[in-house]
Amino acid sequence: MPLQKLSEIASRRELLANLTLRELRGKYKRSFLGWGWSMLNPLVSLMIYSLVFRYFLRIDPEVGNPSGLDSFAMFLLCALLPYSFMTNVFMGGMGSLIGNDSLVKRVYFPREILVASNAASWVVSFLIELGVLAVVLAFFGNIVILWTPVVLMLLVIQLVFAFGIALMLSTAAVYFRDLQHLMGLALQAWFYTAPIVYPIAFVRDQLGEDSVWYLVYNLNPATRFVEAYRDVLYDMRMPAWDHIGYLAFIALVSLGLGMVVFNRLEGRVADEL
Secondary structure, eight states, rough: OOOHHHHHHHHHHHHHHHHHHHHHHTTTTOOGGGGGGGHHHHHHHHHHHIIIIIISSSOOOOOOOOTOOHHHHHHHHHHHHHHHHHHHHHHHHHHTGGGHHHHHHSOOSSSHHHHHHHHHHHHHHHHHHHHHHHHHHHHHOOOOOGGHHHHHHHHHHHHHHHHHHHHOOOOOOOTTOOEEEEEEEEHHHHHHSSSSSSOHHHHHHHHHHHHHHHHHHHOOHHHHHHHHHHHHIOOSSSSHHHHHHHHEEEEEEHHHHHHHHHHHGGGGGHHOO
16 A cells, blocks of 8 residues: 555656645745745754853764864754754644645645655755755865765655654644644654764763663664764764664654555545645
């Protein structure tokens, strides 16, 4: 069933492209800065977190190995951008059916395309942010353009994972409208369960590398995605293959569960809307 749905979505690729373009046009419609917001938002977050965690809480990043890079701003951005991309796909996907209720009620098409078009629009924003980050990293000596294939591989894996979660959230939000507010709170908490504003060495030293709790901490998808991106962009080294394998596994599980849950709940979506 999931394979049939994916095949049906692929056959409607023209519709997917048009809906993605609509999402991109509407994302910053009538705003003064337009696509400049895709760069301004992470920069503002960078300044806030850098001020609090670098200068007030005095958290020092690990020196890049083997890159030798020692910059809290770059350490933070290499993790903050992938995390923001993932949560944007979650939150945007959650409102994709509700925000297109008239389209859902009017004509039949694979409803998953609405979630997919939202995810695709955030991929474009993420690629712009990564391009800017690559230019800035080059000034620090990290020529990450050479690692583009690895970054794209991580992006595809992360997109599959986030799309699966977004499929589940999109239908669940139709039946339970408070879910959007609850997810906002949950993602705030999830942010601090991953080593975004602090080095993972802090957790390793506190819990012990061989402890069960440290193992559980490393099973957190946010932790593994953040560390994988940081390995490539900040350290300029290949992430461990077992970590990539784990991420690919949970991405496929997420996609499978997302398709199953979406198909189960899709039947009465038009009536609920």
